[in-house]
Amino acid sequence: MTTTTVLDHWIDGAPSPGTGTRTGPVYDPAQGVVSKQVRFGSADDVAAAVRAAKAAFADWSQVSLAKRQQVLFAFRELLLARKDELAQILTAEHGKVLSDAGGEIARGIEVVEFACGAASHLKGEYSVNVSTGVDVYSLTQPLGVVAVISPFNFPAMVPLWFFPLAIAAGNAVVLKPSEKDPSAANWMAALLKEAGLPDGVLNVVHGDAEAADALLTDPEVASISFVGSTPIAQHVYETATARGKRVQALGGAKNHMLVLPDADLDLVADSAVNAGFGSAGERCMAISVVLAVESIADELVAKIRERMSGLRxxxxxxxxxxxxLITAEHRDKVRSYLDVATADGADLVVDGRDVQPDGDPNGFWLGPTLLDRVPTTSSVYTDEIFGPVLSVIRVAGYDEGLELINASRYGNGTAIFTNDGGAVRRFQLEATVGLIGVNVPIPVPVAYYSFGGWKASLFGDAKAYGAHGLAFFTQEKTVTSRWLDPSHGGLNLGFPEHD
Incomplete structure (x- = not known):
């Protein structure tokens, strides 16, 4: 009889079993088997991690920017040297192909590199002689203990959006990764320790809603960074802000690609397949809806179908x-939408349920699926399916396509494919969406810009990474200073005036 590995928490620089008695299964989705168990943290385990972070913060916040950067530089070098090892972990627990796992890591490393240069963004301002003999200057200081709650679809990249910036700014972090694919978090925590990060500056507590809610309500936690579905993002925002915490909560999406008649349809078809089925559609930036102008819709659907036939x-x-897909339950939920689509009158052009996978038959398989003429009233269109289902909706032109995009409750990402500069200029101003792609299907910005949507795709004022992300993990203090000289004028009880 084989013994299943149990993944511990990472608290104060070492694995910790904690006090919680519950565990959960971690699957290899390609084989449909449990590969290990992960401990589910109790409220006491969260409190222990927060205590370790608070104790570490006292010293880490006083460490020079130069030394913080040295740790992050060393972490970057270790990540680059061992990225293949991390990619294997991602593929084994999430199921995404190795090349996609490598891309996830590369985008996470971009944020680490941005954090390595955080010193230039943490500078204050200085104004001399704002009043006679009076100077005003600002300081940026860390918040304290900050928490990150990350989703299953990017178990490396999303944590890397947050904790390097928080650490660079002098904070201490408690990370709660998804219980579905938790091992990457421990792996990165151990790598940071190897890079020289002091114990307790980054802690990992595994678990489900119990651990997450404990972080939301812990009085020592100053901020919450969350990525996940919209209902949970709203819960996180409302619960944490009610307790005075800063919150950046990134929610769900339903991303549209508007295709105008003058677009390069070969580029569009390639982009739709890449953006719709990469990572099995389990991306908040996946293109799930193609808005095709009627005059080119038949040709475009044929080109997409042709490309799908070659996917393995x-x-x-x-x-x-x-x-x-990540679990059997999620696979079955996504599959159920195909019955809904046909019942609602959509054309099932490619049925992913017919896929013959190159893998264990017990894996959580659903092949790429293409739907045409999807009614906008169908839940297939209105819901975030989060799977390899691409819907085509035929529109009369630009105005109808824009109207559908702007009517969506989500506002994460969108794209327009055209060679018409005037249409592009209108679209980038008129689309009520946070991230816009022009002939680019997945407009995830580079690390020195910020990531986040509008409407029900983002709760809170701060986007992830870039200038927004770094500002989120700091607080500004403004100092008004006068150094007295012999001309000191003595007492004056009047209201101070600038002279």
């Missing part, structure tokens, strides 16, 4: 194009 679904360690 299977085990991500075998060089396939698309892997499984």
């Amino acid at each position: 679904t299977g085990d991500g360690r075998r060089g396939c194009d698309m892997g499984p």
